[in-house]
Amino acid sequence: MRPVFFLPLKAAALLAAGLFTCQAAWSDPAHGIAMYGDPALPPDFVSLPYANPDAPRGGRVVTGNVGSFDSLNPFALKGTPPWQLSYLTHESLMGRSWDEPFTLYGLLAESVETGPNREWVEFTLRPQARFSDGSPVTVADVIWSYETLGTQGHPRYRTLQDQVASIEQTGPRSVRLTFDTEDRELALIAGLRPILKKSQWDGRDFANAALGDIPIGSAPYVVADYEVGRHVTLRRNPDYWGNDLPLRRGTNNFDEIRIEFYGDNTVLKEAFKARALSWIREFNADRWETQYDFPAVRSGEIVKSEIPHSTPSGMTGFVMNTRRPPLDDWRVRAALIHAFNFEYINDTLTGGRQPRITSYFSNSDLAMQPGPATGAVRDLLEPFAGTLPPGTLEGYALPIGDGSARNRSNLRKAMALLEQAGWTVQDGVLKNADEQPLELTVLLQQDALIQQATAIMDIYARALERLGIALDVQSIDKAQYAERERMFDFDLTFMRRSLSLSPGNEQRFYWGSEAADQPGSRNLMGMRSPAADAMIDAMLTARNREDFVAATRALDRVLTAGRYVIPIHQYAVGRIAHIRELRYLKDHLPIYGDGVGFLPEVWWYEKDQEQ
Incomplete structure (x- = not known):
């Protein structure tokens, strides 16, 4: 297209007025959208490469969950639903290929279109799209779903709503979202929001629905x-x-x-x-x-x-709640990490077969590199040098034990850190200047990892006892755990965060300052780091893969050197x-x-x- 400033003034004005209805002036509707580059699959692809298009249909299978459920609405904050429901009973406008870092293909929508900087995204619905009750999926359903989930749904859906300037119908089957934030991932995030049936909720309270009010979806x-x-x-x-x-x-x-x-x-x-x-x-x-x-x-x-x-290790371990003293002191957190005898625990419980997580994005090219930060990573972090935890710029690595049960060297380092933070042993009990003992509670829920987590904490409690620290391990049912986790009512708890090859907006919900005190958020450690917020912004506005990798490596440094989690082994x-x-x-x-x-x-x- 010719640049507008070469056109006569009148023609330019007419063109500007027609841009809204002539989306092809920006981009053509496409069958898919990738975070970077083009989708790997062509418009006429037959099936996902890891699916068998000739697979027979039939059979009954049974899977198991630990705990219970008191809700069948996976999109509201209230209650504990089976985690499988949101994936099996509901659909979004686009669907993800799990054989690419972050690429979406048409599902309820037959096409997707974006502005030149992805400042808006437009979806066109398939005419045959239907809910499970046979009624058509309409633009009204789409708009209602975005607005309702963004205001009354689970907190994980609300971040998008806060960045939407407008949402409007642009045709019989098309809807456009315009964003007020520079964030190239928002177009993809919008494509993954579940679509619910608007008329089902006329006169009903979505956020406080009864167990029998099961949201109608369009999935198989x-x-x-x-x-x-x-x-x-x-x-x-x-x-x-x-x-x-x-x-x-x-x-x-x-x-x-x-x-x-x-x-x-x-x-x-x-x-x-x-x-x-x-x-x-x-x-x-x-x-x-x-x-x-x-x-x-x-x-x-x-x-x-x-x-x-082929994905990052993510983070699995015991997260420390920095909303509570003394866990708001990095020296205390560092001491607790030194006291955690991973080598001995790993050998005892897994036969040493599972290597330790070394950072949030370890095992991928997104991981922080050993030694001091250099190049673009250092350039991103240096403006925050005064607020960064020690080791962020200089280099940080987890302490390594000698494999023995006593772990004497690391326990000595742990005690030195605790003394720096104002804690000393008095009559066998670690106390601060006000003679308050250091007592911690680790909260565990009943799930597939509970046995292993409990066994780990039993060994860890004995190590902390040698430092004069009392560790109370509380194992509670899933419903009680969900409420206490939602309100951040713990000192330590087990955390598992799977991270993708294309991390994006979910990082704000995991580690962003705005989510730190939001009930139900995934920011369990309560971290408020201007550096982390800035690195997430840099990831989301990166125009090429090189800048994106640098920003992610910088975030990895802030997270890892922050000593927020005691990492265990990777999967x-x-x-x-x-x-x-x-x-x-x-x-x-x-x-x-x-x-x-x-x-x-x-x-x-x-x-x-x-x-």
């Missing part, structure tokens, strides 16, 4: 039956509208998915051994090697599958034990490995085929 599965505390049954909708979409071919193959609830992980695993469950995920490498030799495995009725991935391989009737496409695994878009989404049931 619907809630067919449930019993509180026992099960939720999902059945594939025989009239699902999108069976022939490229994004859906070879996916959602099971006729029925039943979610059973168990009081603890031990009972769940025994149920799996008895073939009451169709699959189970194992997070402990030592148990995977030593405890999965029961008769059903030896006979081939149960198959062990390992699913590698470099997904481990799934499953009945032999379950299949997946083994010759093309997604780069994200085992996740929400893998099992059960692209698996299928084939009873008579040999392994």
